[in-house]
Every structure is written in structure tokens, then in C-alpha cells.
Amino acid sequence: MIKSFKPVVAAAALSLAMLSQMAVAAEEQFFPLIDYRVGPYGSNGQAFYGGFIDYLNYVNLKEKGVNGVQMTYEECETEYNNAKGVECYERLKSKAAKSSGPLHTMSTGISYALIDKSAQDKLPLAMMGYGRTDAVDGSVFPYAFPLVTTYQMQASAIVKFIKEKLGGDLTGKKIVYLYHDSAYGKEAIIAMEAEAALNKFTLVQIPVAHPGNEQGAQWLKIRQEKPDFVVFWGWGVMNQTALKAAQKVGFPRDRMIGSWWTGSEEDVVPAGDAAKGYMAATWNVSGKQVPLIADIEKVVYGAGKGNLQDASKIGTVLYNRGVSAAFLSVEAIRKAQDKYGKGKAMTGEQVRWALENLNITDARLKAAGATDLLPEIKTACDNHEGSGKVRIQQWDGAKWVPVSGWIEGNKALIHPLFQASAKQYAKEKGITPRDCAKEK
Amino acid sequence: MLYREAGQFKTTYAADQQLFPIRQDRIGVIALLAVAFLGVPLFASEYWFSAILIPFLIFALAALGLNILTGYAGQLSLGSAAFMAVGAYAAYNFQLRIEGIPLLVSFIFAGLTAAGVGILFGLPSLRIKGFYLAVATLAAQFFIVWCLTKFPWLSNNSSSGVISTQKLIIFGHELTTPVEKYLLVLSIVVVMALAAKNMVRSSTGRAWMAVRDMDVAASVIGIRLMPTKLLAFAVSSFYCGVAGALYAFCYLGSVEPDGFSLEMSFRILFMIIIGGVGSIMGSFLGAAFILLLPIFLDVTLPFLANLFGLPFSSATVSHIQITVFGALIMFFLIVEPHGLARLWQIAKEKLRLWPFPH
Numbered sequence: 001m002i003k004s005f006k007p008v009v010a011a012a013a014l015s016l017a018m019l020s021q022m023a024v025a026a027e028e029q030f031f032p033l034i035d036y037r038v039g040p041y042g043s044n045g046q047a048f049y050g051g052f053i054d055y056l057n058y059v060n061l062k063e064k065g066v067n068g069v070q071m072t073y074e075e076c077e078t079e080y081n082n083a084k085g086v087e088c089y090e091r092l093k094s095k096a097a098k099s100s101g102p103l104h105t106m107s108t109g110i111s112y113a114l115i116d117k118s119a120q121d122k123l124p125l126a127m128m129g130y131g132r133t134d135a136v137d138g139s140v141f142p143y144a145f146p147l148v149t150t151y152q153m154q155a156s157a158i159v160k161f162i163k164e165k166l167g168g169d170l171t172g173k174k175i176v177y178l179y180h181d182s183a184y185g186k187e188a189i190i191a192m193e194a195e196a197a198l199n200k201f202t203l204v205q206i207p208v209a210h211p212g213n214e215q216g217a218q219w220l221k222i223r224q225e226k227p228d229f230v231v232f233w234g235w236g237v238m239n240q241t242a243l244k245a246a247q248k249v250g251f252p253r254d255r256m257i258g259s260w261w262t263g264s265e266e267d268v269v270p271a272g273d274a275a276k277g278y279m280a281a282t283w284n285v286s287g288k289q290v291p292l293i294a295d296i297e298k299v300v301y302g303a304g305k306g307n308l309q310d311a312s313k314i315g316t317v318l319y320n321r322g323v324s325a326a327f328l329s330v331e332a333i334r335k336a337q338d339k340y341g342k343g344k345a346m347t348g349e350q351v352r353w354a355l356e357n358l359n360i361t362d363a364r365l366k367a368a369g370a371t372d373l374l375p376e377i378k379t380a381c382d383n384h385e386g387s388g389k390v391r392i393q394q395w396d397g398a399k400w401v402p403v404s405g406w407i408e409g410n411k412a413l414i415h416p417l418f419q420a421s422a423k424q425y426a427k428e429k430g431i432t433p434r435d436c437a438k439e440k
Numbered sequence: 441m442l443y444r445e446a447g448q449f450k451t452t453y454a455a456d457q458q459l460f461p462i463r464q465d466r467i468g469v470i471a472l473l474a475v476a477f478l479g480v481p482l483f484a485s486e487y488w489f490s491a492i493l494i495p496f497l498i499f500a501l502a503a504l505g506l507n508i509l510t511g512y513a514g515q516l517s518l519g520s521a522a523f524m525a526v527g528a529y530a531a532y533n534f535q536l537r538i539e540g541i542p543l544l545v546s547f548i549f550a551g552l553t554a555a556g557v558g559i560l561f562g563l564p565s566l567r568i569k570g571f572y573l574a575v576a577t578l579a580a581q582f583f584i585v586w587c588l589t590k591f592p593w594l595s596n597n598s599s600s601g602v603i604s605t606q607k608l609i610i611f612g613h614e615l616t617t618p619v620e621k622y623l624l625v626l627s628i629v630v631v632m633a634l635a636a637k638n639m640v641r642s643s644t645g646r647a648w649m650a651v652r653d654m655d656v657a658a659s660v661i662g663i664r665l666m667p668t669k670l671l672a673f674a675v676s677s678f679y680c681g682v683a684g685a686l687y688a689f690c691y692l693g694s695v696e697p698d699g700f701s702l703e704m705s706f707r708i709l710f711m712i713i714i715g716g717v718g719s720i721m722g723s724f725l726g727a728a729f730i731l732l733l734p735i736f737l738d739v740t741l742p743f744l745a746n747l748f749g750l751p752f753s754s755a756t757v758s759h760i761q762i763t764v765f766g767a768l769i770m771f772f773l774i775v776e777p778h779g780l781a782r783l784w785q786i787a788k789e790k791l792r793l794w795p796f797p798h
Contacts, residue, residue, distance in 0.1 A: 037755035038762075046755070051626050077738070082699050083495060086692060087735060090491035104657040112694040120616075181589065183600035183696050393563050421599070428536070430607060
């Protein structure tokens, strides 16, 4: 037994030695990927991280890296499990000490568990459309970035869209907030309540217990309430069930607006006919008509280096979201190199500075072929979100069609909520907030 | 030869009643503790502390709690994760709402709160047994998680129900490094494990075992069933509660109710089944097996794949890991249904005769 193990150990040691040598040879920007491809949400992870890795490879192939610095990565499987996520983080941490792109966990639970740790280890933590939303206040959370937009801003933007649809006045109207009864679903309640108080509409909150494959009672209640709109915060199997249930009670789907976790192909296709006309918020469009996505397919998959086993996922909402996450991360590395030295690998601390000083204009998006993949983004110390804009898209039975421009949530209403929450966190944790006026 | 107690004469009651009556065991335990307290902090890396040793100790403690209830008192429970959740949220709330309460005191209160909840959910055990009781304890699993999500007061009105634990301050000193956290967890686990070892051989433990083996016979010889069973629930939940508090404070740093899922309860149950039902040591062996084996496979499989030139993606590795893990569990249960602790016992017996077996 012991004998047969020897060559294995020797080979393992040898390959380890070779790996560590290779890391020293060229300037490389390392991305610790705390991802998931198996488990209950595995298919979501495959599309998202497939897009992420494809973009990194795209930068390597197309531009030979950022100023010659190659993008490298190592994956660690979390199965969407918090404890495993922490284990992965600890495993990849030592490799990320020298150079590190932002962490993307695609899991609110794991992000929460990593917020303190990543700040301690000086590694930037990106939470694009999930995670701890009050990290928008960068004075308390220097290393956490809920980039692009947050649940609360999204809810506010959806209300704004409804207001426009109903002729600019919501007084006396009724909106039902139908949500997944979990941390995720409850996150937006505070924003909906604030909007209801401001716009004087009636808010009816209806929770759906996980997993949400039985919603008869909820939709009966919705029929009784006769709301003008249903704002819908679903997840997984709950989404298609809601659409079918709405059809059953005869509630028009074009008066249902979902969050961005309810607006992917996986959510509407199983509902078939019932999904037609249904609307959902998003901050990235789907489809291959985005030049960058088409180019990735050509360059990366043409070279046989595509990460997706199932290439039909290219251009889905989640794939494009993965590309946009990688795009932002690489943009941050460009920005950091501009300041700290071109052609060098950037440390987590340097990337953090860049994430806080991102300025991605429409011109830049156009140059990269990423128009419509993201809204314009300009971050600052007191605004780690950078945009707060979403678009509303509608399912026409075959594909998602954008039906609005970029809508910004009510920042004046929502951001003070974040600051209050961040302040409470700082007090609980004994953190002295940075003075954002002095940051540059 | 190595492990022979011949010649060790007990001349006092104290010597006869000590926790480890055999000298070799005493030396072994002291050596193990010395390595854990002194050796490990010198050599282990940060990764080992935060990703392996701390969770191992915490889950070993939770498994120990369940083992007291299931292994010693014979009451099957599927609510261990829920009791951990009670401990975690209770410790957080004690820290939050009582000004200046020492951390360790809030851990103890957290354990007591969990014990109270445990007694409540242990009441059905007076009427039902076996699998039916397991189903009744499922209620605890669902009710507690629901309750923590439902009432925002419990998570200090956090919009998402997630709590972020306070700083670890003990005697005015703040624990920040993984080594310090490890030592704190280790100290608590060692004290509680020794206490458990002592408890199961006391009259309480004997009463539990009598109830486990046949409750009618136990009541005939004068053991009152209700207090015995409820005490087992209380002690077990206390252990789980403290484990939950440590899980939140020393390991993850922030927890959400959904994290304490049924799956976690099952994992703890598997730990004692693999490790050995009715064995203190089995709890540790089982926790090590369930927690460390997947990580070990995760690290070695890509190496092997490289070696043979197989195109493994991280998803394939995960799938293989789950398969191998499942196969190994079956293998162990077939080869040794009494768990890893039983293997250790057999080894001891062999050592007693070695090198001159009959």
C-alpha cells in the first residue's frame, strides 16, 4: 500500500514545485474564484462563472493581457454552502496575497461571512446584485463593493417605472410585494415601505415560503386585493410557479415586475405561455447582439478555450452577467495599473483603490463593445454602488426585450437607509468610519 | 506490550475512579492535549486554523451533544442544527442587549437558552420513540429557523435576518488572529468533552444508558423516565448551543437562519453514525471524517487528474468527491457498523496482546 503511494507523492511534490516556479516567471494577475457549478444552484453558477472565465481568457487572447499581465485564476467549489465558501476563501487567500482581482462569490451568505475577513486580509470583495447592501457606504466597508446596483435601489427603480406607467401618480394605488420568505426576499421590504410612505400607495406584503412551489393561497389573496401591480421577488422554482398561478387566477402578467433573479431564461421558459408579457428588472441585457459577447464567442470559443461545456448558454442573462462582472474586475485592474505601474500585477489593496475610483463611461463601454451590458458606473468612497440603475425587460414568449431605458432608483430616499444601517454596523463592530472627504 | 495495564494497581478509591484509569491512556491524552495546545499553534498555518481545525472542533462539540442524546440516552434527534442556531442567536443577543456581559458568560447563557428550547422540544419523547421521535424533532428544525426569520427582534432588525457577531473580547483582550480563536475553541471543547466523559459514567449517564437499552426495565428499577429523558435533551442542547455560538463567533463571524438547515443536522447525525454512536471519542473521529475527507479529496483529486492527464474541471472534481465520499461511508458502515471508535477499540485490544498474540 505504502509503496504504491510513493510515486504519487513524488509526482505531486514535483508538480507543486513546477506550479510555484511558473507563478514566479511572468507577471500574472490572479483571480481567486470562489464559485459553484454543482449543488442546487449549480446551473446558475455554470453560466455566470463560465462567462467570467471566458472574459478573462478573452483578455488574454485578444490583448495579451492587461498591458502584458496575463489573467490567471483558480476555482474552488462552494456548492453555495457558507462553510465551504469560507474554506475556499482560506485556501485561496495565500495565493491571492501577491496579486488579486476582486472576489465574486455569487452568494449572499458567503459574502456576509467574508466581509470582515476580506477587509482584514485586504482583499476586495465584489457583490454584484447580491450581498450586504449597506456596504454602499464605503466609509464603513472599505473592501466591500455592492457594484452596479442593490436590491433596495432596484425596488425603488421598479416603483419609479410603475409610477410612469400609471401616469406619474401613485396616490391611492395598490402594489403587492410578493416575496421569497428569506433574507433575499426581505431585503427590499425596507425600500418598498419607504417608497409607499413617500408616494402614498398601499403596500401589501405577501411572503411565500421556500421553495415556493405552492402559491395557491397567495394568489387568491392577490385576486382579492386587486392590486395595480405585483412586484415580485422570487427565486428558483418559485418564479415559474408564480407565473403559472397568475395565469390561473387571471392576473395579467404585464402587471407583474420581477427582480433581476426572476428575469432569466431559466425562469420563464418552463412557465411556457404563462410567462408572455411578464416583466423583470435587469442590469444587463441578454443575447448575443452585444458586440463583446459575439466577439468572445468568436475569439475564445474559436480558439477552443471556451469554459462552457454547453455553448448554448452563451448570451443568456447569467452568462452575460458573468462577463459584465469580469469586465468590471478587469477595468479595475486597468485603472489600478494606471496609478501603480503598468505591466505589473496588482495587489488586493491596489485593486480596492481602483474599484473605489472606477469611472466607466458610455464611451468606454462602447469601445469595449459592452454597450447595454452595464449602465455607466462611477464609484466613490461614499458610493460603492456606482450606478443604482436598472432596465425593465419584457418576455415576449421567445426572448427578453428591453422596454425601458436605464432607470435610477430614488437615491435621496434609499442611500440614507444604507448609511443608517452601516452606522449601526460600525457601532456594533467598533469600526471608526473613514472620512470620505479625505479619500482620493 | 505497549498497551498493557498489568501491574497498574489501584490502591485508593480516587485512583480507581479517575477519568482515565489506564496509565497509557492518561499519557496519551496528556500528549494529545500538549500537541493541540502547544505544538499545533507553532506549526499550523492560518488556513489550517480557520478552515480546518476550528470547524472540526466546533462540529465535534455539536456531534458530542447529539451523541449524548442519541448515543447514550437513545433518543433520535434531527434538530441539532436548530439548537446550534438557538445558541448562535442567543449569544449574539446577550452580547448585544446586556451591557458589558463577558463573552464566556454569554456563551454559557446561550447554551442554557438552547437547553431550555431543547427541553421544550424533548417533551414529545415522553410519549413517542425511535423514528417517530426523529420526525417530532424535525419540528424543532423547521420551527426555530422559521422563528428566527419571522421575528426581526432576534436579529436586531437586520433587514435580511443575517447577524454579524460582535468582537471576541476575553478579559479585556481582543481575539483577532486565528490562533487565538483556535485556542479559545479548543479550551472550551476540551473542558466540555472531559465533562461529558465524566458525566456519562456518573449515575446520570448510567440512567441514560438504562433508558436507552430498555426504558420499561429502567423505570422498573426506579429510574424516573421524564427527568432522565428531559435532562438528556437539556444537556445535549446545551452542547449544541455552545457549539452554535462558537460557530457564529469564532468560525463564520456572521450567520443566517437558513444556514442552520436540515442538511447540517443530517451532517451532525452522520458524524456520530460514522464516528461511533455512544462514544465520546467517536464524535471527534466522525467530525474529522465528515469534514476533512471532502477537503482532502478536493485537494488531492486535481493532483491525481494532472498526473494521469485527465481533463478534470472543478465541477468534475466536485462530482467525483461526492461519489467517493458516499462510497467510503458505505464501505465503513459495512466493514465496521459500530463506527470508527470501534476500530480504535479493536486496535487497543490488539495492542494489549502485541507482539505475542495467543
